[in-house]
Amino acid sequence: MNVLVVGGKLQGTEVVYLAKKAGWTVYLVDKNPMAPAVNLCDHFYEVNLFNEKVMAVIYKKADVVIPALEDETCLAALVNYGSLLNKKVIFDTEAFLISSSKSLSNELFKENDIPIPGDYETCLTYDLPVVVKPNNSSGSHGVRVFKRAVEAKKFIKNHPKYICQEYLEGPSYSLEVIGNGKNFELLIITQIIIDEQYDCQRVAAPAVISEDIEEEFYTLTEKIAQVLQINGIFDIEVIENKGKLYALEIDARMPSQTPIAVYHATGINMVKEMVEYMEKPKKIHQRKRQHSILQHVELKEGTLTGIGEKVMGKAGPLIHKTKYFGADEAFISDRNIYDGYIAELIVTSDSPEGAEEKIAETIELIEKNLK
Numbered sequence: 001m002n003v004l005v006v007g008g009k010l011q012g013t014e015v016v017y018l019a020k021k022a023g024w025t026v027y028l029v030d031k032n033p034m035a036p037a038v039n040l041c042d043h044f045y046e047v048n049l050f051n052e053k054v055m056a057v058i059y060k061k062a063d064v065v066i067p068a069l070e071d072e073t074c075l076a077a078l079v080n081y082g083s084l085l086n087k088k089v090i091f092d093t094e095a096f097l098i099s100s101s102k103s104l105s106n107e108l109f110k111e112n113d114i115p116i117p118g119d120y121e122t123c124l125t126y127d128l129p130v131v132v133k134p135n136n137s138s139g140s141h142g143v144r145v146f147k148r149a150v151e152a153k154k155f156i157k158n159h160p161k162y163i164c165q166e167y168l169e170g171p172s173y174s175l176e177v178i179g180n181g182k183n184f185e186l187l188i189i190t191q192i193i194i195d196e197q198y199d200c201q202r203v204a205a206p207a208v209i210s211e212d213i214e215e216e217f218y219t220l221t222e223k224i225a226q227v228l229q230i231n232g233i234f235d236i237e238v239i240e241n242k243g244k245l246y247a248l249e250i251d252a253r254m255p256s257q258t259p260i261a262v263y264h265a266t267g268i269n270m271v272k273e274m275v276e277y278m279e280k281p282k283k284i285h286q287r288k289r290q291h292s293i294l295q296h297v298e299l300k301e302g303t304l305t306g307i308g309e310k311v312m313g314k315a316g317p318l319i320h321k322t323k324y325f326g327a328d329e330a331f332i333s334d335r336n337i338y339d340g341y342i343a344e345l346i347v348t349s350d351s352p353e354g355a356e357e358k359i360a361e362t363i364e365l366i367e368k369n370l371k
Helices: 010-021 052-059 072-085 093-099 102-111 120-126 149-158 211-228 258-266 270-279 309-314 352-370
Strands: 002-006 025-030 043-046 064-067 130-134 144-146 162-166 172-180 184-194 200-205 231-241 244-251 291-300 303-306 318-324 327-333 342-349
Touching: 002 010, 010 025, 010 258, 010 270, 010 309, 025 052, 052 072, 064 072, 064 270, 072 093, 093 102, 093 231, 093 244, 102 162, 102 211, 102 244, 120 149, 120 162, 130 149, 144 149, 149 162, 172 211, 172 258, 172 270, 184 211, 184 258, 184 270, 200 258, 211 231, 211 244, 231 270, 258 270, 258 291, 258 342, 291 309, 291 352, 303 352, 309 342, 327 352, 342 352
Parallel strands: 002 025, 002 064, 025 043
Antiparallel strands: 130 144, 130 162, 172 184, 172 231, 184 200, 200 291, 231 244, 291 303, 291 342, 318 327, 327 342
16 A cells, blocks of 8 residues: 655644554655654655655555645645545545534534533633634644633734634643544544644553543544434534533644553554545454553753643654654754754553553653763
8 A cells, every 4th residue: 555645743743643553555745854753654755745746756656645734725726636646545525524624514513412611702601711723724823711701802802813712721631533434433533632832742551531421421422423324524522510521622634642642552443444444444443452641852951841832843853663662652953953852652551551561660750861
């Protein structure tokens, strides 16, 4: 299988890594020769994807194309190339248009009786804390929190393209769904741990949650899956507050971080399963049952600190390591390129407690080695 991945940032790193784990040949396109995934693929092309002649040559090498970016104009071009060249592009345009708009996603949740955080008017009435986010942006980009709704008035007035909701505290969980437009499979629930900038710094797979919360999450996710009828993959993120789940967002594109954590915990390779499911729906089974932690760290004043995923984007081409200071695998910055130290560490254990101990020991060993 020859796979073309377009986009070499964090999503691209995830897709390239898992495609290689599947034993496939991976072609990567990115206009940035310093993208994180550059050193992880078999063949890298420094190309502007709007160069139609060059892209046509590269497309012909691939059996399947997987976009790993979020720009709507770029995505439309990739889908168009696929139509013209008769190449399968795994991307669901309709689902992405909904998921890339927080207002449309919230409408979808409401229509299907899925709880979401309170709106701004409710927060004003009860003087609640609020979070403001760009309507058409994923992840933590542009996120701000105000302790009182009234404090956000000026910001909202000056940023009409932002949405405002009640700020809820509690653990966050994510769940991926793979589908072919008619059938779908729900995978496993992971826990998302964020940093002070509301960016994901750690993923634990599987999430350690009660049976009631697990059932509630699978039920609401199935509702969304039935409506979206996804061609490819999407994930949904929720937050647990006072024993109840509230939907935060959906993303109809290849996620970052959670697929690798799920792979190490269960053996489920989301990229391989997604490509094969598009051809023939099947039950997706766990091949192993253990606990994994994926953690981003950065060296600050001699101490390794947990940091959000965005930091990985500035590290330049990453180096893949196995058996790294106690970690099963790791992606680290190249010290010849990046003046500092950034890493994504992956550990596994038979128990969640064992995984916690292992990641702590790994971080301690790396700190000692760097001093």
